[in-house]
Amino acid sequence: xxxxxxxxxxxxxxxxxxxxxxxxxxxxxxxxxxxxxxxxxxxxxxxxxxxxxxxxxxxxxxxxxxxxxxxxxxxxxxxxxxxxxxxxxxxxxxxxxxxxxxxxxxxxxxxxxxxxxxxxxxxxxxxxxxxxxxxxxxxxxxxxxxxxxxxxxxxxxxxxxxxxxxxxxxxxxxxxxxxxxxxxxxxxxxxxxxxxxxxxxxxxxxxxxxxxxxxxxxxxxxxxxxxxxxxxxxxxxxxxxxxxxxxxxxxxxxxxxxxxxxxxxxxxxxxxxxxxxxxxxxxxxxxxxxx
Numbered sequence: 001x002x003x004x005x006x007x008x009x010x011x012x013x014x015x016x017x018x019x020x021x022x023x024x025x026x027x028x029x030x031x032x033x034x035x036x037x038x039x040x041x042x043x044x045x046x047x048x049x050x051x052x053x054x055x056x057x058x059x060x061x062x063x064x065x066x067x068x069x070x071x072x073x074x075x076x077x078x079x080x081x082x083x084x085x086x087x088x089x090x091x092x093x094x095x096x097x098x099x100x101x102x103x104x105x106x107x108x109x110x111x112x113x114x115x116x117x118x119x120x121x122x123x124x125x126x127x128x129x130x131x132x133x134x135x136x137x138x139x140x141x142x143x144x145x146x147x148x149x150x151x152x153x154x155x156x157x158x159x160x161x162x163x164x165x166x167x168x169x170x171x172x173x174x175x176x177x178x179x180x181x182x183x184x185x186x187x188x189x190x191x192x193x194x195x196x197x198x199x200x201x202x203x204x205x206x207x208x209x210x211x212x213x214x215x216x217x218x219x220x221x222x223x224x225x226x227x228x229x230x231x232x233x234x235x236x237x238x239x240x241x242x243x244x245x246x247x248x249x250x251x252x253x254x255x256x257x258x259x260x261x262x263x264x265x266x267x268x269x270x271x272x273x274x275x276x277x278x279x280x281x282x283x284x285x286x287x288x289x290x291x
Contacts, residue, residue, distance in 0.1 A: 010039040010265055011062050015055070015076070016069035017046045018206060021229050023281050024067065027257050030277045035267045046072070055079050059098055065264040066096040070201055073136025080105040089172040090143050091165070092136035095260045106263060109140030112256025114148060115271075117224060119255070120247040124222045125194040126150040130186060132211045133199035134162040137226045141199045142169055142178070151177035153193070155186050155212070187216035195222035203233035210235055219243030228253045231282055250278050
């Protein structure tokens with residue numbers, strides 16, 4: 001009889017800081033179970049790793065792929081052997097595959113954000129959009145919006161980082177309209193924008209506050225947030241009260257998670273089923289706790 005190959009073992013890890021409340025382990029593992037995969041998803045919190053720790057240390061311990069999140073989506077680039085074209089253009093990764101001992105950086109954030117936005121607000125105008133934050137998430141959001149034909153205005157307290165992102169996007173989209181503005185100019189920019197995206201950690205559990213002055217929001221604006229813990233951030237609560245249509249960070253989380261599973265396993269996740277997983281996980285009293 002021909003030898004039967006053992007099913008692939010997928011040992012995925014999320015690397016980042018203050019990630020003990022992440023929903024990604026439960027979200028990934030529920031969908032992997034539905035797909036019949038041998039798949040586990042662990043947390044590697046930088047706050048509990050030794051100085052000098054690197055991704056290859058985890059690979060030697062059996063990890064077969066990674067997600068990376070704040071604050072290492074850009075800092076991790078020096079540990080990688082290669083980048084996908086999108087990750088190179090973005091200058092940020094959120095997924096790392098391990099192939100033949102080589103660590104390859106990818107970015108599913110940009111396509112995940114656009115898929116989540118299109119699902120939540122299929123008729124949202126994208127003529128001009130303000131993106132607050134030029135880090136890893138902001139890079140992905142601005143990249144996908146520019147690729148969709150939007151004029152993108154990038155606001156970040158770190159003007160050098162914002163200018164660097166604008167330069168990368170201009171190289172990727174030479175005919176695009178990509179500009180930078182200081183954070184205090186966001187309200188003025190909203191007078192001619194269709195929507196705005198918070199791509200900073202502000203509003204996340206442990207990072208209270210507002211990412212920008214919301215007084216310029218009107219019912220004609222749509223507002224999106226990449227933060228998903230909590231799903232209903234102070235920004236979205238305020239925007240909704242002002243009559244804006246909103247998209248929470250769960251939309252991006254589900255879409256990029258599905259793309260990550262597909263990338264690391266070649267399986268085909270069910271996006272609608274994953275949205276149901278997230279709804280279950282965010283129902284009060286059912287959220288998982290990770291130590």
